[in-house]
Amino acid sequence: MQNSSLQILFLGDIVSKLGRQGVKRFLHDHRDSYDLVIANCENTSGGKGISKNHAMDLKETGIDVFTSGNHIWRKKDIIPHLEEYSVLRPLNYPPGTPGYGSKVLTLEDGTTIGVINIMGRIFMGNPTDCPFRSIETEIQRIKEKTSLIFVDFHAETTSEKKAMGFFLDGKVSCMVGTHTHIQTHDSQILPKGTGYITDAGMCGAYQSVLGVKSEIIIDTYLTQRPALFEIETKGPTIVSYVHVDIDIESAKTTYIRGDYALYED
Ligand SMILES: [Fe+2]
């Protein structure tokens, strides 16, 4: 029988080994509470990109779809296998870019949901197509199959994300932001029923600067010279996530909350 609501777990950017271990532990304990698990994987392998092996390994823990971002191109071996392991890359790259920016899934109970990954243009490096115009076209395409749509908007600035949230309100079921690695305390339901949070945060080293060893980042600020970023491998692990309930009939969010688990050892 089809459920009346969908319980969705979204995991923030998985950063390297601590992130992978934390996510595995979290899913071991909580996977059964959710109908769908989506995770941003752009920092999974060595902090940049996701390798084919790590995608395979994490998929087995119960992640249904991976979203990503600007770092997705850093591990080359995943590129021919993006579709095979349900790894999305941002939708608004130029035509001809490998992979897909969206996926429509049919869950165990027969419910169909579309997941879209799209990237902002402010302070994000190489310019991409307009995320607002691109996503509008993609939503129309997906709506022919399902009215349930979940969006990961990978962007730097809070203003671009908030604007996208209101732009999508009533058009999609939920939008979560990613990329900044710090969870924002603003999970909310927008006026027309779209669930929203500016950033989901990250899964990785708790005592770090966005996953990187703090002393290296402090040094780059003090010296104004570039340095090789080394991922923090010690200390507690944070698993930042967003729990979303979507009413299947109305396709609206009925509950959204950003939260985290902290593993001390
Ligand atoms: Fe990231």
Ligand SMILES: [Fe+2]
């Ligand atoms: Fe990013």
